[in-house]
Amino acid sequence: MKNINNDYSHIKGWGVDADTKNDPTYPIQNRKNGPLKYERKDQKLQDVNQEVLYSNERPYVSAVFGLGPEPSGLNGKLRRYAFQHGENEYSHWLPLLLADRVNAIEGIVEDIKNGKLPNIIAEKGWPAQWKHDKVGLMKKLAIYAGITAGTYFLLTRNKK
């Protein structure tokens, strides 16, 4: 952080119109006057026993973090790539979105490997939709069927 001189006497009129009530930064209730420096207090740190990707806009892993699923497989590679880029960049967010989609496919493969056939109908909550909105579900299934048939037709048309 830059060393900032707190003497503003050379600036004519500095602070004469300062009004502490004019503070649109509402959620900040106990404003600390800057310049602020981020200093970690003597907080105890959670042991890092798994791979924790962290933003390159901070110097270190936060004192505590969640133990949600670790990056793994192809989705893990994409996530590691994403975290090489800052939060300001699409090269951070787009690979993460792609990783999520890849992860969903990997999840199905992993389930099958583990002998757990995904019950897509139950997972999508279609029983509830059947109970409360039969027409909506039928429309949805018709659209899916149409898209599948159309895709099949396009893919097989050239072969014939």
Added chain:
Amino acid sequence: MLATNYRGPRRIRVDNDIPIPEIQHPQDAIIKVTRSCICGSDLHLYNGNVPDTRIGSIFGHEFVGIVAEIGADVTEIKLGDHVIVPFNISCGECIYCQQELYSCCHESNPQSTSVSGIFGYSHLAGGHHGGQAEYVRVPYANVGPMVIPNNMDLDDAVLLTDIVPTGYQAAEMGGIQKGDTVVVFGAGPVGIMAAKSAWLFGAGRVIVIDKEEYRLDFVKKYANCEVYNFLSLEDPVKFIKQTTDWVGADVCIDAVGAEAAGDALQTITGRKLLLHAGSATALQWAINSVKKGGIVSVVGVYGPTGNLIPIGNVVNKGITIRAGQASVKRLLPRLIKHVQDGIINPKELITHRIPLEEAADAYRMFSDKLDNIIKPVLIPPTITL
């Protein structure tokens, strides 16, 4: 234990072989969940719109429960306490927590510098598992959890973890002056609470805009406000101008966020193609409906990239935009008193009590607004309804 398990966009299942969480830090507590809710913002995760939502994540940031285990440094709660757990995970010590900006704690989320850790809200919010489970690990248990007062109904308590403070803060951020006209976009639970809270700050007229007739009927009775269905309006912005003597509202509140309907361009590019961070229709309407020099308060949740909003109008109209995730810990004492005094009755919003095992159905019902659902609560099987 039993817990929700995210499997991909619009796919949730409930597994019964998830390991019970363990203490990882001296300030951790393990909470046995007694009530958890599905929040409108969970739908952003459910629909696959939040980057870094990993398969196997347990959702749920609105929950209450009984303290089952505590770490060595936990002194503020004890075993057996029944506690409200704010959705934001806050250390209480960093420069942001010290300014009571608890939703921006810097020591609970390694993955993003924009927001604190949030229970069950993807790795964007720290990768913490959530409370749609039988047990949940709660970090910084000396800071966030608050013991539920003896006379408080659990259904009231669970809504104090998020939607009541979020709706209240939406109104508070509006800087509402006595007699102001306040327009709330969205009649979901947060919008309903924002409309209710607007009166507490002295609003003179409260208008709620949505497209779900049953929700408009509910908020009309619950919050004594005017309601309009935007499907029956040619142009909601023009309507607001017209009904405010062609000036615009003093305060507009976006209580919808990224799932907004009502504008084809926003829906297709934001929700379907994910070309930007969700559909910002409600925010667009809020900016265009507020008077020149007015205030727009944003509590609707959006993704981390960009959105299509008329920023030129913000500048030209001299609008003040205030936004923030609710600072639950700061607001809880005040809101608990409002509930105890009968000023706010949160549990009236709960329309569905659903067993945790049926979470996939509950998500579908909430997402598609089936069976006139307003607020679903999930009950673990070991808890008596």
